[in-house]
Amino acid sequence: MEALEELMVGSAILLGYPAKDAEGVISELGRLLFEAGHVKESFVQAALDREMSLPTGLPLMGGHNAAIPHTDVEHVLKPSIAFATLAQPVNFHNMVMPEELIPVSIVFLLALDQPKSQVGMLQEIAGILQKPVLIENLVKAQSSEEVVEIIKNRADTQ
Amino acid sequence: MVKKKTILVACGTAIATSTVVARAIEEGLEERGLYVNIRQCKAAEVPSLVADADLIVATTPVSVDKDIPIIQTLAFLTGIGKEEVIEQIVDYLKD
Numbered sequence: 001m002e003a004l005e006e007l008m009v010g011s012a013i014l015l016g017y018p019a020k021d022a023e024g025v026i027s028e029l030g031r032l033l034f035e036a037g038h039v040k041e042s043f044v045q046a047a048l049d050r051e052m053s054l055p056t057g058l059p060l061m062g063g064h065n066a067a068i069p070h071t072d073v074e075h076v077l078k079p080s081i082a083f084a085t086l087a088q089p090v091n092f093h094n095m096v097m098p099e100e101l102i103p104v105s106i107v108f109l110l111a112l113d114q115p116k117s118q119v120g121m122l123q124e125i126a127g128i129l130q131k132p133v134l135i136e137n138l139v140k141a142q143s144s145e146e147v148v149e150i151i152k153n154r155a156d157t158q
Numbered sequence: 159m160v161k162k163k164t165i166l167v168a169c170g171t172a173i174a175t176s177t178v179v180a181r182a183i184e185e186g187l188e189e190r191g192l193y194v195n196i197r198q199c200k201a202a203e204v205p206s207l208v209a210d211a212d213l214i215v216a217t218t219p220v221s222v223d224k225d226i227p228i229i230q231t232l233a234f235l236t237g238i239g240k241e242e243v244i245e246q247i248v249d250y251l252k253d
Binding site for chain 1: 171174216218230231234235236237
């Protein structure tokens with residue numbers, strides 16, 4: 001697998017994005033991946049549909065929560081990750097308990113093109129989600145370069 | 159020799175989440191010297207696969223007719239309560 005930071009698309013990193021709701025941030029990140037040529041036009045709607053039926057909100061250990069929207073591989077041209085921190089948290093439904101809403105401030109939109117080959121990608125992201133310090137650093141990041149650096153150096157952060 | 163138990167690991171679309179969970183369970187159990195069969199599937203496939211399973215671990219809601227323990231948890235994604243969930247799995251596998 002390519003290193004996680006190499007899957008990040010520079011033009012699809014948004015900091016302090018003023019999303020109104022979950023749909024808003026998924027649509028914008030998906031649009032940016034489409035413009036970068038990484039996903040098909042059908043990706044955004046597919047990701048929105050999937051989020052409706054199988055939500056991806058994840059309550060984390062620190063003060064921030066995350067969501068990892070993704071969808072079926074057929075909508076993806078090239079595996080990649082879009083990323084956003086939000087100006088104000090927006091509600092996502094909890095993956096394991098969909099009736100519960102959780103305020104999310106960090107979003108990884110995953111474009112996966114083969115079911116098994118991207119396990120490493122998700123495993124690495126799970127590793128990030130399990131480190132509150134990394135999440136805090138990502139929330140505070142001031143530039144897309146900084147986001148990529150934090151992710152690249154994630155192993156050095158406890 | 160005791161027959162290996164089977165854990166069914168289910169997530170929404172079986173794209174990657176269930177694999178991450180399956181590996182984490184495998185590691186956690188191996189550290190305790192326990193070896194099991196792990197089968198991954200989509201939540202929607204659970205009813206058709208449940209017959210051969212001893213335990214279900216899912217990251218999304220699942221419902222089945224069979225009397226079988228179900229653990230619904232995000233612990234293997236978020237790290238919250240991971241050790242406790244492994245202990246819970248170990249307990250279920252003892253029976």
